[in-house]
Amino acid sequence: MIRRRRNVPWIQKNSRLIIGAIALIGLILTSYLTITSLGGGEVVCTGEEAGACGSVLDSAYAYPLDPAGKTGPPLSVFGMLGYLTMGVLSLAPLGISSENKKKLRQKLEANSWLLILALSFAMATFSGYLMYVLAFELQTACYYCIGSAIFSLSFLIMTFVGHDWDDLGQILFVGAIVVLVTIVGAIGVYSNVNAPIANQETPVAPGEKIPISRPNSAPQPPTGWDITTTSGPAEIELAEHLASVGATKYTAYWCPHCYDQKQLFGEEAYNIVPHVECTPDGLNGEPQKCEGVVRAFPTWLIDGEVYEGTQTLERLAQLTGYTGNTDFKYTLPGR
Structure with missing residues (x-):
């Protein structure tokens, strides 16, 4: 068969x-x-x-x-x-x-x-x-x-x-x-995904910086996430210096790395920093100013040179010739 x-x-x-x-x-x-x-x-x-x-x-x-x-x-x-x-x-x-x-x-x-x-x-x-x-x-x-x-x-x-x-x-x-x-x-x-993050002003060892917190939720237009850090004298002095030399940050309210940059400055200092919102639905959005300049967020324009990504305050001080107070409070997580 x-x-x-x-x-x-x-x-x-x-x-x-x-x-x-x-x-x-x-x-x-x-x-x-x-x-x-x-x-x-x-x-x-x-x-x-x-x-x-x-x-x-x-x-x-x-x-x-x-x-x-x-x-x-x-x-x-x-x-x-x-x-x-x-x-x-x-x-x-x-x-x-x-x-x-x-x-x-x-x-x-x-x-x-x-x-x-x-x-x-x-x-x-x-x-x-x-x-x-x-x-x-x-x-x-x-x-x-x-x-x-x-x-x-x-x-x-x-x-x-x-x-x-x-x-x-x-x-x-x-x-x-x-x-x-x-x-x-x-x-x-993910059981602790919404767990409260330690207070940003919690004391740390002398010479150490405080890691910034990052958002656990989606950004809400037109401003994204609220800045939770507070500026110190060094952050404010650097922000004023950046404004005086014409350094500009191009940002998007929904960008997590842009938010990191805000957190490094603190609310008071960041409000001094010249910045352009590149999204139409963002606060005071001016997307036309970002054309031809921005490929990634955040972008810094300093003395005609473009720098992409989150910049530490030490790096911004170096790029702009800042020689003032550098006792900055915050750092990126893992640094």
């Missing part, structure tokens, strides 16, 4: 390649976000939600190891590891010859599908939690976050339809455990 060979659906023949391709795109995306975050730059985002992208990616939820202090590796680093792992699990068995090492390949394929199933459940569940945060906590949109969530959901769908599962109960059992663990873990990680 001759057995007819069962036709394997196209989707199952190519499911590993499809999952691998999605993982590669996700790896590129999260690598870009990681490099930009660690480099202190601004992500590229256009449209009405341009400001929201940066604020979300620099919110407390973007720092899972220290949400309250917003220090440590950004969330995109863990996304990179997830996509890299998914890519390896899906593509590695394909590199083994099915003719010479058939049993080894079959064993790797069987075991890797279980790992792919577990990882896809975890990524989809965590992405779903972050979509909830985006919609109900931060109440804004982030195209990068939504795109990553779509990739994670695609993994789960491809895992279901791209493999001939013999036991539906196995899928449900693995899925239930992974979903439960992921939800509990996510809630635990």
Whole structure:
């Protein structure tokens, strides 16, 4: 008796390649976000939600190891590891010859599908939690976050339809455990996301500076976040010097790094610093003045030279030839 060979659906023949391709795109995306975050730059985002992208990616939820202090590796680093792992699990068995090492390949394929199933459940569940945060906590949109969530959901769908599962109960059992663990873990990680930050005027050791706090919520037009630091004599003197030499800061109310700059000065000193709001819906917005000058926020224009990113007050003093009081109170976290 001759057995007819069962036709394997196209989707199952190519499911590993499809999952691998999605993982590669996700790896590129999260690598870009990681490099930009660690480099202190601004992500590229256009449209009405341009400001929201940066604020979300620099919110407390973007720092899972220290949400309250917003220090440590950004969330995109863990996304990179997830996509890299998914890519390896899906593509590695394909590199083994099915003719010479058939049993080894079959064993790797069987075991890797279980790992792919577990990882896809975890990524989809965590992405779903972050979509909830985006919609109900931060109440804004982030195209990068939504795109990553779509990739994670695609993994789960491809895992279901791209493999001939013999036991539906196995899928449900693995899925239930992974979903439960992921939800509990996510809630635990972000349990202190809205915890109050220590008073900025808490005494520190002599010679040490106070790390500035960073916002845990989405910025609200037209001013973004309230400045919570207070200026000292050195900050005020430097601000007056910057004004006298014509140094100008180009800013956007939704920019977290611009807010860092405000926090370094303190409210009183920052109000002295010449600055231009580049967003139309910002307070006294003058976007026309930013054209041809600004590529990233914040941008400083000093003596005809452009300096991008948050500048320490020591650096601003050096760039402008300031020789006055340098007993500045604040520093960036992790410095």
